[in-house]
Amino acid sequence: MSSKTNTTRNDVLKHLEEIGKRILEDIGKERPPKLKIRVRSLSNTVWCPEEKILKLGPRCAVREFFNLRETRKFMQTVLMLSLIVRARREGDYPTIRDLYYMGKHTIEYKDLHGKLRRENTWETQDESDYIIQDIEVLTNLLREDMGIMFDAKGRMVGKVIIRSKGNTIDLSKMGVGAFAIPPNVGDIDIVDVDADYVLIVEKGAIFERLNNEEFWKKHNCVLMTGKGQPDRGTRRMAKRISEEFDLPVYILTDSDPFGFYIYSVYKYGSISLSYESERLAVTRAKFLGVSTSDIYRYKIPRKFIIKATDRDIRRARELLRYPWFQSKIWKEELSLFIKKREKVEIEAFSGFGFKYLSDKYIPEKIEREEFID
């Protein structure tokens, strides 16, 4: 149960306060205060071949209060720190937007010409979100663990029994509906799973269709969707079911570099959030399809094939440079894509009849093990 929340509210609070104290120590000794934060850029995202996940590298940036380029960010970091400390002390569950509003003050000062000017502690939520990520890296705590809420999109259904806040919930008994995955998956116990595998579909509408057809019942699986780029709740849920119940996870996306990348986010983590891969990466995820070679293997008619944009091609070239796309088969798939410049959507299988996807494509691919690991 490695990825379950194992830091209590008190632990978190102490950890955060400790950082404040360290800064104060510097100031007390009249040393310019600084924060060492690991750099969250692509260049400092490293591929860990042993664990097969993306991780943050060792490179740190020193955030100095008395450095003109860093001073504003330093101020924002300690401000955000104080906000999260306050929420933890009061037992609140703010959203990242709440934190933005909580911390937005106006600072008044006189400029070079003696003119009164106003500046906000942060202007846009982009600024405050960036700082939240910095604090995650700085503290080595995930935002969920710090009690921060966000908009969660994930849905799931299947023979899964969970327990949360004293309720026992059977996810195979949701009727035409489904279970909505919350942000704080750490607050859920997964009691039992009776399934052969987990199927994650990229698209919400496909999820609804398969759920209506009761695909998960017929094929004894857990059906999930993260609706495009998955949120952290969905990823963590998939990881936990897979690891706690030793199940393979199959991922079904559109056949284009953005679909491939969504798969890699589930499996390895994302570049922008590589610091949390250890707690979010679904290492047993496999790419079920739709692969570029599937377009030709399944002879998808030309009219359903979409010409790749220059942006798609650029994206594919980027993927080819990522260490986690270096397997022979991925290199072949991506090269094929770049050569053919063609992509398709999952729904293109409807050109063969409505049931082709659920009756033929998915079961056949799993049976023949025609997925990419």
Added chain:
Amino acid sequence: MSSKTNTTRNDVLKHLEEIGKRILEDIGKERPPKLKIRVRSLSNTVWCPEEKILKLGPRCAVREFFNLRETRKFMQTVLMLSLIVRARREGDYPTIRDLYYMGKHTIEYKDLHGKLRRENTWETQDESDYIIQDIEVLTNLLREDMGIMFDAKGRMVGKVIIRSKGNTIDLSKMGVGAFAIPPNVGDIDIVDVDADYVLIVEKGAIFERLNNEEFWKKHNCVLMTGKGQPDRGTRRMAKRISEEFDLPVYILTDSDPFGFYIYSVYKYGSISLSYESERLAVTRAKFLGVSTSDIYRYKIPRKFIIKATDRDIRRARELLRYPWFQSKIWKEELSLFIKKREKVEIEAFSGFGFKYLSDKYIPEKIEREEFID
């Protein structure tokens, strides 16, 4: 139970086939075939003061196959008709995207200069979606009733017991999670509701926060979100709970014309989908906030107030022209907005402390009946 599905699969099919037969009759008599379809433009969207909903007006457009401007749309309409008929015959649940792919053919022809050219039956999904709406109007059937799936976003939680596909689900026992509302709410029976009101929040993150705080338990309500512009499933669910259990519905949005409009979509229906208002409009919905006057009543600090854009102002002026915004209080609110040119988000209340929204603003507004009906 007026809005529950009451058309069986067979009824739907017959109804659709009937339309085909009528067209064929014209052709048999060598009359240019035509379809009369009610116009779905703003100018033909009428406000029905008795029912307090938006409805399609009586104005029809005649879609003639031999009219150069209409010929392509005519072809698309009969094509889509044949696709839906096929799905119903086979018991499939296609998404609107599936239908797009099912119907996309390439037509070859020679142009003015004898050059071979290709044209697709439709190019983008916009085109096929438009035709689906036309068919809804033409047949007076909702897409859900025709078995068409789409991406559903809604979530709900509270003391609600529902039954679907033989399962009984208690929506107060979802732990930190929630019930994911499907597109086909018509396939759900609502067995029991033990609540004083329904609270719909515009934003998903606020939903998660209130769910974590167990707001619905403390205040005995049903908590829902449609995440921005609500999908049809969320609207239908809200309508059914409200009507079948005689409960008021309070809607909480950001304080801006888009928030106001979201409220009006719940209550009266949307302009683009006005033909389905009768089955989707939540007539007992009330606008809880945040209203423009709340900004000043609650003395929200200037730094949290966002300057309205020109687009906001244009939108507000549009709302002022809609018949369903003609109450004294809405006119005052919108005029105040246009005058002040200021908007805020729900999260701005976090500036007063994290719990201000749930402990003070929402209960106080409901208790004092400071909402707009």
Added chain:
Amino acid sequence: MVVLSVLEERYESLSPSEFFYRNREIAGFSNPTRALYQTVRELVENSLDATELHKIPPDIKIIISIKEPPDLVSILVEDNGIGIPHEEVPFVFGRVFYGSKYVLRQSRGVFGLGIKMAVLYAQITTGKPIWIRTSTMNSKIIAEYRIKMDISRNMPIVISANFRKKRSKWHGTIVKLITKGNWTLARRRIEDYIRRTAMITPYADIYFKGPDVELIFKRNTRKMPTPPKVGKPHPYGIDLEMLRRLIEIHNRNITLRDFIMKCFEGVGEGIAHNFLEWARLNGDKKLKDLSTSEIENLLNKMKSYRGWRRPRALSLSPLGEDLLRKGIERILSPEYVVTVTRKTSSYSGNPFIVEVGLAWGGKIPMVRSPILYRFANKIPLLYDEGVDVARQVVDKIDWSLYRVKFPAPLAVIVHLCSTKVPFKGVGKEAIADVVEVEKEIENAIKEAARSLRKYLTLIERKRALIAKRITISKYIPEVARALAEVTGTSETKIAKKLSLILDRIMRTESKKRGDIDHE
């Protein structure tokens, strides 16, 4: 030589040739490239004037070759014109401000300057004289001269003169000179100039041979425009100086009335009478009795009287709509041409005529804005298009009103004929924005554009009908298939019925459209 003077403020006089020698860029001889182009122009224009003005269909030969060192260029231009009386040759080629064109009629050269500048430039860059062979129509001899200029005295220097008996019926002029020039740089301009000249002279045979190029333009008509006649001045066109001179050179004993009738364009007895009455002038007064202030008063009255006839076109020689069309066709090979020659108009007493052609399609490339060919008194204008009034008019016109959507294969040809073309400078390359001229160009283009619109509308309507059938036909199989699936009826049967209905509808519409075409 004045440049050596060390005296302060020595006053002295300069000869005209000396002036232009020092300021040769004024006449377009600023550098070897420009000078070469300018020399070709001056020679060709003289040749055209020597033929056209006398209704001789021109045969013009232009031969350019490169000498050693390669910045020396030899230019030979031959024509079949009326020739130059042999006693006039030295002055015509060797004296600035000497010539036959200082009269009130349309011709290409008016400043009497160009050919002398060519001679002058050749002389100061190569030191070589100009060579001329000429014979007039009735002359029995052929004269050959080699001439240089005495620049400081503005006098010709005859290096050699030969006269021999003429055995053939040949008449015309051949001029050859060697000047400094850059053929590579000037080539495109010169070619362009000759091509455009060929456009405005469809009745001329033009042969051009350069070091690496040969262009042959055969005439596609023998019709010629009526040559211009020498005219009288118009009352609006005179100034105090001119009036004073007119009075002086006349018999000062004639009356004011006779003076007005005899000396001015279009003034008959009636108009003279009305004017004198209106102006409260005594028509019987003798010219010699007019005081200075009376002359000034006469001028003011003449200029403000609104009853004069418009100037006539006698002194102008437009190409006419037929010839202009011929010219455009021979150079542009368009799909459609319309030409318009406007009635005579005038500005400040100077008569002018605007001719316009619009050419569409064919070999004309697709362009974002109309290609413009400008001509003034049959001279192609190549430089400074951006500031030319014709360009401004073309750009101002809302072409979409005439069903032209750019990019489109459209060329506009504008020809202005006038006894005095309002050029923007001595470069003779751009026409100034004189209101009356601008208005006429605009009217001419719009008149032509209306015809173009009719043509384009016709074409478009025919296309629209065919397009409609194609558009609807292609959907018939699709509609038939869908209806067949929904209703279970035979696909072929539905398709046949639909085709039947379409045929009926097309027949009806085709009749209706036909009516419109004949409007």
Added chain:
Amino acid sequence: MVVLSVLEERYESLSPSEFFYRNREIAGFSNPTRALYQTVRELVENSLDATELHKIPPDIKIIISIKEPPDLVSILVEDNGIGIPHEEVPFVFGRVFYGSKYVLRQSRGVFGLGIKMAVLYAQITTGKPIWIRTSTMNSKIIAEYRIKMDISRNMPIVISANFRKKRSKWHGTIVKLITKGNWTLARRRIEDYIRRTAMITPYADIYFKGPDVELIFKRNTRKMPTPPKVGKPHPYGIDLEMLRRLIEIHNRNITLRDFIMKCFEGVGEGIAHNFLEWARLNGDKKLKDLSTSEIENLLNKMKSYRGWRRPRALSLSPLGEDLLRKGIERILSPEYVVTVTRKTSSYSGNPFIVEVGLAWGGKIPMVRSPILYRFANKIPLLYDEGVDVARQVVDKIDWSLYRVKFPAPLAVIVHLCSTKVPFKGVGKEAIADVVEVEKEIENAIKEAARSLRKYLTLIERKRALIAKRITISKYIPEVARALAEVTGTSETKIAKKLSLILDRIMRTESKKRGDIDHE
């Protein structure tokens, strides 16, 4: 009067005044607005030449008034110059191509045409003569003339002449004429012209009074630029015609060596020797023994020899860096000015000097592209800025290299002095893109821009240091509050400590920056 001729092809000669009478637009007299502006220019420039060239600090008075009818305008220009010898007055004002400026030195007027065109235009539009009062420095009398022109003969007509004894020490010239003009339309141009003239003549008192405007520019220096001297031609600047003439007017008995040394700019014994050796010419040969082809060879050799000295600036009169700065200051009142006067350079044997000023801030408005003031031989150039080489250079320069980010308060002043300014036309309004001139303008602007950059860098660095303190200071309370909340320590205590550290850091940096400033 030729316009009445009905003979075909009558050959005849034209006088220069007649030529310009017919083609007055060549000299800028195309319409009443332009003519009024041009007349003012010609008179003012003559006045400045009559003073400056002789080191007299100019006092110029310009008075324009409107007559009845209001399209008649009276223009009076008075100067304290050297005056005109009274016997020369009729020719100076009444004969085209007569004057004192046909020598090789820098002056405003060079074509000897402008003032006559003003007289001619006044005469043909109003019939009125020009009025002149003048007295030279040593003369005992003051002469007053009223003069007209006989245009067809290019001769002055003296209407009246008065001479009276001079009692004061007054010398100078007053010219008054009445011409047709449109003051309303010309006003802005004329004002602009006078303002710019004042910029380039900081040592001149200029008084201008128009119908509804008065401008007074007091001199802010009495220093004057050195007047130009009359120069000799440079070997690169001559052509065959010129060489031939030089040989002719000299004692043909002198040797080739003496000829070269005596007649050309900067040729001493050494250079003459080297040249003759290089060219394999016999320096002892007498001029009279040179054949035509030998003269041609001499020219070619002279033009291709690379050992001549550059032309000297003797014949040029730049303002100099100090005076140019004064001029800019008096008109633009900027925050910072830098001026650069380049060394003499030459194109085609014509010496020239480029002067440039850059003015920054103060009353100069923020603009997206530098404001440009152009001058040629102290004449402001107002029209055709777009095609001027200086504009092209200004636009080509990457100003960001000099720390200028537009919009910026930047004006560029470019002054070109030359014995022969390469104008683009007779309009004298734009300088042609001669490579050598372009390069010099570019170098001058870049040189000045480097000084500007130093100034801007200095200003910027000082600001940056203050800005840093402000930026960091404003965050101290916020950081202190947050840390106090997290740790429970006193907010004031933390803030005090932070301020202490900041003070220490600023002191250190300020020292470092100081060092850089003194680089």
